[in-house]
Every structure is written in C-alpha cells, then in structure tokens.
Amino acid sequence: MTLSTPTLNPPIRTLLGPGPSDIHPRVLQAIGKNTVGHLDPYYLQLMDNSQKMLRALFRTENRMTFSVSATGSAGMEATVVNLIEPGDSMIVCVNGVFGARMCDVAERAGAKVTKVERPWGEVFTPDDLKDALAQAKPKVVGIVMAETSTGAWQPIEEISQLVHDSGAMLLVDAVTALGGVPVEVDKWGIDAIYSGTQKCLSCPPGLAPVSFNDRAMASILSRKTKVQSWYLDVTMLASYWGSDRVYHHTAPINMSYALYEALQVIHEEGLDRCFARHMLNHQALKAGLSALGIEYAAQEGHQLPMLNAVRVPEGVDDARVRGDLLNRFGIEIGSGLGAFKGKVWRIGLMGYGSRAANVLLFLSALEQLLAEQGYKFDHGASIAAATARYSESR
C-alpha cells in the first residue's frame, strides 16, 4: 500500500490552556508499557490499586470509586443518567459553559431541569439556591466546582449542607478541580462526583474518575426504570470493578496505566504540597499579569489557581496573540467561550504544567507580543512581579 501520508510527528507544545495539560513524562512512558488483558490478574490488581489512590485523591471511603472509560463529559453523563429517572426534578447551577452542558445532559436523561443562574465569573451562595430548592424539590442538585470557562472557584461545603437539608443529593463536577485544589468528598457530603484525566492529573484525555456514595448507590439500586445508557450503567460497571469481575467492556488498558502512574506522581508529591504548588504558581502569574494591567474575569476571592481566565486588554488582538504564542513560542492558551468569546484568555497551570518555568516563559512571551501590538506597559514588570512572589516563598 502506498498511501503517501506524513510521518507522525506532533510538534512540541507547552500546553497552558484549559486542557489537555502537559503530560508528565512518567505518565507518557507508562502508556507504552506492555498491554495485558482486561481480566488479567495483573490488571485486576492494578484496578484495585487505582481505586485506592482515587479514593485518597477524592478523600472518600466510597466503595464505588472508579474510572469511566471515556472523557470528563462521560463522567458527567454517567453520574446524571444513573441518578436521574425520567420525570425526576433536578436543579443545575449555571454560571458558565459546563453548568449549561449539565443542563443539556440532564434534560436528555428526562429530568425536569430547573436552571439557577449567576453571571459568568461569579459563584453561587446558599441564598441563590433557597427559593429554587423550595419550589423544585429536586432529587439532585448539580454544580461545577471549577468552572473552566470562567476560572471561578465554587465553594461546595455550605451549599452541600443546604442541599441535604432539603433532602436532595449533591452532584459535583470536579473535572478541573481534582488534583489542583482540595476536593473533600466525604467531609463535604458530596453524593456523586466526576472528573477527567487531562486537566490537573496531567494524563491524556480518555478516563473519567467518578465516585458515588452509599446514598447515591441506594437510590440507583432502587430505580424503577433501567439506566438509559447501557455503557454507563454503574450497576453493571460495579460487577466489573467489584469482586465479581464480570466482563462489561474492554477497559482501555494503557490509559489505565497512565492514570495509575499519574496518581502515583500526585501521591508521591503529597496532596497538600501539590495544592500549595498550584496556588504559588497562580499567585506568581497573577502578580505578573497585574503588573501588565491585566485583570481576572472571575470574582475576587474565588479565582481558581489552575485556570486563570483574564480579560484581553483594550486594543490588543486576541486571536493574534494566541496565534503568535502557539506559532512562535509553542505555547497554547485557551480562548474565551460563549459570553467570553474574544474577551478572555484562559491560562491553565494544571498538574505538571503548574511550574515556575512555565509562568516565566509565558509572561516573557506575552510581554514581547504585547509590545509588538503597541500595548503600553512597563517592560520586564511582569517578570519582576512574578519572581518577587517566588522569592517571598523561599
């Protein structure tokens, strides 16, 4: 066969966007290890150990903690379609793209959805939910902890209390949160939660860690209708992940190696140190951007360390800066989505990507591009401000 297709040769990038993030070198190597069967004793042991590490990361004892074989959106779908039966009432908190996606998923699953909204960049307080809880009497309340479209960091604990007082279950999107900021499933009483591998876990996209507590599982086991999705039915997945080991689907073996290694990397560093590193690099970046007069899009006090959504300065060409960053410096950052299209840059400092070297590289490249576009600022000020923040922490 003589199809003339180019040799596979992906360019080397620095991925500082909203995901995927740069893969840890140990994780990339893990993917290339020998494939075993999905029922091989070696693989079954690896599943058990992955579950142990996932529980530690989610800070939960939930038995039903595992990874769905698909991306973060499948984690969203898996949690929603298992908890919701057609006709059930669900509240979804929407302050960005991913809350809106959860509404769509819930409606397709047959939920009667009540949307509670906040402006993009802001977070919800318990007061925002009180009336809707009283009126909709929902079975489930869905909320996004780290809204990747706005950079807003949603506090969960107080809302969880209120949701439980109303008798509902709490479903949390932790796709971008997990591995970057503390996520306390048991302490906060989260009933179901999902994440993804390509944000702060620094794995390729392809798996969605999820966890269901006993209350969520009891609700699923007492459903009157079958779960609408065969592939995502947790009662069937439980037979594969549990001691029965009933074949369900062929697990993506080598991606499971990647996740395993990524979880080892995080636990070797230690969760507290990992979260502190994300915070320090965020603070250094923020100091640098502030020195250039660049402002954050999310509410002060609720800005995510791993996703820095900032306003494109007046007179600067959004697409040209992003294009030049990619083509001349090999740096990928994200554009604004939806309401923030053309107005916001999203700079990710996720997992392995959250490093001083990346912060300083990005700021110096940005200064050069801003200078070329005639934007007025104090040259070198961003580097000075960022390095000052690093010096303080030594």
Ligand SMILES: *Cc1c(COP(=O)(O)O)cnc(C)c1O
């Ligand atoms: C990325 C993301 C998703 C979707 O995950 P995919 O892996 O792209 O399917 C869902 N929610 C949030 C908050 C995200 O950042």
